[in-house]
Amino acid sequence: MSEPTVLLADDHGAIRVGLRIMLEAQGITVVGEAADGDVAVRNAAALRPDVVLMDLRMPGRDGISATAEIVKRGLGDVLVLTSFDEDELVWGAIRAGAVGFLLKTADAPTLVRAVRSVAAGEGALDPRVTRRALAAVSEALTAPMQSLDEHPQLTIREQQVLDGILQGSSNAQLAMDLRISVPTVKTHVSNVLAKLGARSRSHAAALVRSRAD
Incomplete structure (x- = not known):
């Protein structure tokens, strides 16, 4: 060969x-x-x-x-x-x-x-x-699909970041929980805000909660 x-x-x-x-x-x-x-x-x-x-x-x-x-x-x-x-x-x-x-x-x-x-x-x-x-x-195969259906434009990782935002997690906490770097978290946060049309973390949380009501 x-x-x-x-x-x-x-x-x-x-x-x-x-x-x-x-x-x-x-x-x-x-x-x-x-x-x-x-x-x-x-x-x-x-x-x-x-x-x-x-x-x-x-x-x-x-x-x-x-x-x-x-x-x-x-x-x-x-x-x-x-x-x-x-x-x-x-x-x-x-x-x-x-x-x-x-x-x-x-x-x-x-x-x-x-x-x-x-x-x-x-x-x-x-x-x-x-x-x-x-x-x-394994995480990708077992991730709950309900939250993705609610925000189909988000990737699995972006949905995880959004879940952390809703829970009030800081970038440092998200980095620790998701085992990624803080700069990577910041990139995902920016993507989430852009896809949701939100101006800030708090605005994103408010938008998500208002859509859930």
């Missing part, structure tokens, strides 16, 4: 150089690179790599959005390689269709094995995030 071809998507040039050296030393061909999500999608369409090694946090279009389009269009299998192991990123990558998730602290043999596994039609998940990924999937 021939070695897989890989597209590197990471906004740090030095990281791309290091990844290329590690992979090519093991006979894996790096067919292209990308410094943001838009370029990753275009290059995946042009080069059709077996595996796209995808960073999640990049300027412009992020890795999760790029992953979703690459998977939807069948341009290659996506193996996420990121510095962050926040639950929201893990779940976002899985939901977008990534078939592997590694942290950048993974050593060269682990990375090479993961690339070959993904190219062979298997998955690859860093042991440090396996429990959290399974918990995220």
